[in-house]
Amino acid sequence: MTYGLGVFGVICFGATLPITRLALQDFSPTFITFARAGVAAFLAFSVLKFHAKPLHHPDNWQIFLGGLFVIFGFPGFMAMAMKTVSAAHGGVILSFLPLLTALLARIFAGESPSVRFWILSLTGGTIVALYILFSAEDSGSKGITAGDLWLLIAGASAAAGYVIFGKLSRETPGWEIISRALVLNLPLVLPGIWLFYEPRFLNAGFVGITSLIYLGIFSMFLGFFAWNVALARGGIARIGQLQLLQTFITIAFAALLVGESVDGLTLGTALLITIVVTFTRKF
Numbered sequence: 001m002t003y004g005l006g007v008f009g010v011i012c013f014g015a016t017l018p019i020t021r022l023a024l025q026d027f028s029p030t031f032i033t034f035a036r037a038g039v040a041a042f043l044a045f046s047v048l049k050f051h052a053k054p055l056h057h058p059d060n061w062q063i064f065l066g067g068l069f070v071i072f073g074f075p076g077f078m079a080m081a082m083k084t085v086s087a088a089h090g091g092v093i094l095s096f097l098p099l100l101t102a103l104l105a106r107i108f109a110g111e112s113p114s115v116r117f118w119i120l121s122l123t124g125g126t127i128v129a130l131y132i133l134f135s136a137e138d139s140g141s142k143g144i145t146a147g148d149l150w151l152l153i154a155g156a157s158a159a160a161g162y163v164i165f166g167k168l169s170r171e172t173p174g175w176e177i178i179s180r181a182l183v184l185n186l187p188l189v190l191p192g193i194w195l196f197y198e199p200r201f202l203n204a205g206f207v208g209i210t211s212l213i214y215l216g217i218f219s220m221f222l223g224f225f226a227w228n229v230a231l232a233r234g235g236i237a238r239i240g241q242l243q244l245l246q247t248f249i250t251i252a253f254a255a256l257l258v259g260e261s262v263d264g265l266t267l268g269t270a271l272l273i274t275i276v277v278t279f280t281r282k283f
Contacts, residue, residue: 006230006242012223014249017094018087018258019211019219020079026208027201029079032215034192037071039216041186044179057180059168066164067181071220072188073157077150085147088260091250092131093151094243095273099125100159101240109167111237124244124276131269162240165224166231174228178221244273 023032048055057063081090099121105111168177182189204212230239248270254260 002230002234005226006234006239009223009227009230010242010246011249012218014246015253016219017082017090017250018254019214020082021087021258022207023211023215024082026204027212028196029083031196032079032212033072033076034189034196035212036075036215036220037182037189038193039213040220041182041189043221044182048179048183053176060184062164062168063177063180064184066161067185069157069161071185074154077154077157081147081150081154086260087254087258088251088262088266090151091247092128092266092269093148094155095247096125096128097155097159097243098241100156101162102237104159104163105236108163109236111235120276120279124273127269127272162231163236165228166236169228169232174232175225177228178224244276247273
């Protein structure tokens with residue numbers, strides 16, 4: 001059940017990169033960041049009201065901080081990256097997330113994975129590093145690009161948010177944590193929507209609007225419902241390794257939704273990472 005919740009969250013997150021590329025056809029990266037949070041915050045407020053949860057919570061400041069990372073940090077930097085790199089490429093780069101999540105969980109959440117776990121996690125991180133160095137974008141350039149840097153910063157933001165939410169979800173239900181984070185960040189979300197709105201957005205097509213709604217409902221809200229619960233029950237470091245599977249999921253959605261071609265290097269890297277996550281579950 002715990003791993004099932006984690007996988008559901010990863011599937012929701014895995015579609016985020018290609019669907020963001022679809023949303024970028026009609027909206028700017030900054031508007032997408034705030035608008036998707038606005039959609040999710042509306043749902044979050046409704047859920048809290050339905051359960052008669054007061055706005056006050058002893059961990060509100062930590063919840064707010066975690067929200068900054070996952071509501072603004074990850075989506076914003078990721079959307080910037082999607083302007084210059086493919087979704088499939090981005091999926092592979094973000095597969096360093098589990099290693100960083102495990103490291104932060106060790107430092108801030110008191111988790112102590114085994115030595116074999118760390119060896120496998122470092123193996124996954126090394127595979128990603130090699131992919132960055134040897135992969136080629138459509139332009140023919142190799143090595144680290146601006147898009148890669150945006151993705152690395154986005155991943156660091158996500159890892160920090162996951163650790164904060166995972167730790168808090170040990171005492172407070174995961175659905176409540178993400179709901180509170182969204183509501184607490186509304187004072188930043190609403191001005192951001194107004195500030196980055198452009199009149200041309202009224203001409204957005206069905207695909208762009210649908211993509212934006214998906215990002216708010218699934219990537220920003222329901223995915224975290226399941227993910228936070230899984231982190232609390234299964235351990236932040238161990239469940240975090242499931243995000244290595246997100247690479248393969250992102251590649252599949254990129255091919256299906258955006259029509260991206262997947263080269264042998266990208267597919268091979270994804271398969272290697274999938275093998276690594278299979279073994280990390282045992283440690």
